[in-house]
Amino acid sequence: MSQPRPKLAVWKFASCDGCQLSLLDCEDELLAVAEALDFAMFREATSADVAGPYDLSLVEGSITTEHDLARIQEVRRQSKWLVTIGACATAGGIQALRNFRDHGEFLAAVYARPDYIDSLATSTPISAHVRVDFELHGCPIDKRQLLEVISAFLNRRKPTISATSVCSECKRRGIVCVMVAHGTPCLGPVTHAGCGALCPAVNRGCYGCFGPMETPNTAALAAWWRGALGQDSRSVGRAFSTFNCAAEPFAKEAAAHDD
Amino acid sequence: MEHDGELRAMGAEALDVLIAALVARGYDVIGPTVRDGAIDLHKIHGMGDLPIGVTDEQEAGRYRLAPRADGAVFGFSNGPSSWKRHLHPPQTRLWHADLSGDRPVYVSDVEAPARPMAFLGVRGCDLAAIAILDTVLAADEHYQARRQNVAVVAINCGQAGATCFCASMGTGPAARSGFDLALTELVGDTKHEFLIETATPLGTSLLAELPTRTATDEDLARAAAILETTRTQMGRTLETAGLKEDIAAAAESPHWQEVAARCLTCGNCTMVCPTCFCTEMEDTSDLTGAHAERWRHWESCFTLDFSYAMGGSVRHSPASRYRQWLTHKLSTWEDQFGTSGCVGCGRCIAWCPVGIDITAEAKALQAEARP
Numbered sequence A: 001m002s003q004p005r006p007k008l009a010v011w012k013f014a015s016c017d018g019c020q021l022s023l024l025d026c027e028d029e030l031l032a033v034a035e036a037l038d039f040a041m042f043r044e045a046t047s048a049d050v051a052g053p054y055d056l057s058l059v060e061g062s063i064t065t066e067h068d069l070a071r072i073q074e075v076r077r078q079s080k081w082l083v084t085i086g087a088c089a090t091a092g093g094i095q096a097l098r099n100f101r102d103h104g105e106f107l108a109a110v111y112a113r114p115d116y117i118d119s120l121a122t123s124t125p126i127s128a129h130v131r132v133d134f135e136l137h138g139c140p141i142d143k144r145q146l147l148e149v150i151s152a153f154l155n156r157r158k159p160t161i162s163a164t165s166v167c168s169e170c171k172r173r174g175i176v177c178v179m180v181a182h183g184t185p186c187l188g189p190v191t192h193a194g195c196g197a198l199c200p201a202v203n204r205g206c207y208g209c210f211g212p213m214e215t216p217n218t219a220a221l222a223a224w225w226r227g228a229l230g231q232d233s234r235s236v237g238r239a240f241s242t243f244n245c246a247a248e249p250f251a252k253e254a255a256a257h258d259d
Numbered sequence B: 001m002e003h004d005g006e007l008r009a010m011g012a013e014a015l016d017v018l019i020a021a022l023v024a025r026g027y028d029v030i031g032p033t034v035r036d037g038a039i040d041l042h043k044i045h046g047m048g049d050l051p052i053g054v055t056d057e058q059e060a061g062r063y064r065l066a067p068r069a070d071g072a073v074f075g076f077s078n079g080p081s082s083w084k085r086h087l088h089p090p091q092t093r094l095w096h097a098d099l100s101g102d103r104p105v106y107v108s109d110v111e112a113p114a115r116p117m118a119f120l121g122v123r124g125c126d127l128a129a130i131a132i133l134d135t136v137l138a139a140d141e142h143y144q145a146r147r148q149n150v151a152v153v154a155i156n157c158g159q160a161g162a163t164c165f166c167a168s169m170g171t172g173p174a175a176r177s178g179f180d181l182a183l184t185e186l187v188g189d190t191k192h193e194f195l196i197e198t199a200t201p202l203g204t205s206l207l208a209e210l211p212t213r214t215a216t217d218e219d220l221a222r223a224a225a226i227l228e229t230t231r232t233q234m235g236r237t238l239e240t241a242g243l244k245e246d247i248a249a250a251a252e253s254p255h256w257q258e259v260a261a262r263c264l265t266c267g268n269c270t271m272v273c274p275t276c277f278c279t280e281m282e283d284t285s286d287l288t289g290a291h292a293e294r295w296r297h298w299e300s301c302f303t304l305d306f307s308y309a310m311g312g313s314v315r316h317s318p319a320s321r322y323r324q325w326l327t328h329k330l331s332t333w334e335d336q337f338g339t340s341g342c343v344g345c346g347r348c349i350a351w352c353p354v355g356i357d358i359t360a361e362a363k364a365l366q367a368e369a370r371p
């Protein structure tokens, strides 16, 4: 191949690094990725930063500071394709719990010197600020799905990523439904597929890491949890108040059980 | 019961001999076994893998195992998986291609299983479901490669559940056709035996290897009584007279909205249904673009992608998706394939995570049509 390899940049905003580490976690495929793409900017892998513009930017993390508000605009300007990865970047992350409470109180409760902290009152997804070409969900993202998105980008095709329920993956795998057979509350029916039904496979209910599926009927699921599964309102509210708490359907359902 | 074939009786423990005879002929035997709190269909190696003395209690959106004192082997009703999982698997690679040379090289992945499958304990409802798949997928080479050479040991159903309604759909509880051997479990205070009937040369040759005796009139009377009891155990019914027309006429019913308020569009009903056959194609390429694959996955009419046409999904509202499903099962399937798409197995009722019941929804629509 005489053509130069497309330049990849990986950016971090407010996040835990888990999603970008999924890229390094692609052990078997990592060499192929490195052959296909030029790691121009990837601080978890190399400290040698190459200046932009970039062909593909993977953006991890949410916007929580004034500084990041400006930085994401610059990232967008430098990027031909911008893909957000993970619950923080696509929905605001667990840190968006502050959006529904008093930011100042959180700061006072957590930090010895809250006056040292300069952050916004909300944690917002990247798409609230700039145009995003593709959103890859998950907390963390699934590495096979990340490879699929990168392969699709390289081959100029649409990523094959389904927005249906976790149940569809669960049933394809032949897992016995934990909700029906064990009475365990499970968010699978309203959660975006992608993890391969990781938790039901080990007899746990789905925690909703991948955020809302395409048409999530959270109210009907919550009603079933309350009635048939005997969950109290607080447990239902808490289940919707995790990594994707600020994704609208989950935020609304949590608010309906806020007591 | 009609008995075209030879009818014999054997002790319950002879089931182990039957399984061994199938294995000796090279079959992988798939049968019911307890796993993760349910009786599901997996590869079994002997009678010890069967759910002896285990039953299930089912209701809409609920399934629990329970012990049963009589030690019955088939004393339960349908579990979450149907034989569809083995005949029309959830994911199949259809072909792969090498695109690295001057010309693409396509390689078909049509493949029979390494060892033919023997299904043990197929009930009337599921025999009907397999017959439906045989019709629908008659021209599907991947299905046919798996379906060929499948040996079927049926069971005349001795335990219906609260979600069953095969009697309404005319598919059970007796096993009518589509098997090599059919068993009836006679379980009581003193004796635990099986009546065994053969319907094919394979069945007859297997039967010859089993320690059997001639069946008596008393055995036949007991078997008939068991089927009668099963018939009365069914917790659900569906009135099929005029059903196809009533559902077709209900297209604009407000009832679809009412169901949609409860439905999660999760697709579980279609995945557990033994006749729902829809799939999607997924094409993938690797990072270099030199290798491509086409996969087929179970797909559901409850997803947006399913009805995606140029510009978006045709069935956008959840109401339209539930309507599509129920209408296809109970009405348009007949236009398309000449039978109902529902065999009354009850799986969609038990395994809907919020307990939506096809018989209750159909009844509501029928009541609107004939007030």
Ligand code: SF4
Pocket: A166, A167, A168, A170, A171, A175, A176, A177, A178, A179, A180, A186, A187, A188, A189, A197, A200, A205, A206, B268, B353
């Ligand atoms: S275990 Fe959860 S994800 Fe799996 S089918 Fe049941 S509700 Fe859906």
Ligand code: SF4
Pocket: B269, B272, B273, B274, B275, B276, B329, B341, B342, B343, B344, B345, B346, B347, B348, B349, B358
């Ligand atoms: S529609 Fe429901 S009851 Fe009818 S065959 Fe399918 S899963 Fe069984």
Ligand code: SF4
Pocket: B262, B263, B264, B265, B266, B267, B268, B269, B270, B302, B351, B352, B353, B354, B355, B356
């Ligand atoms: S009827 Fe039940 S199983 Fe089917 S899509 Fe709706 S909620 Fe899911």
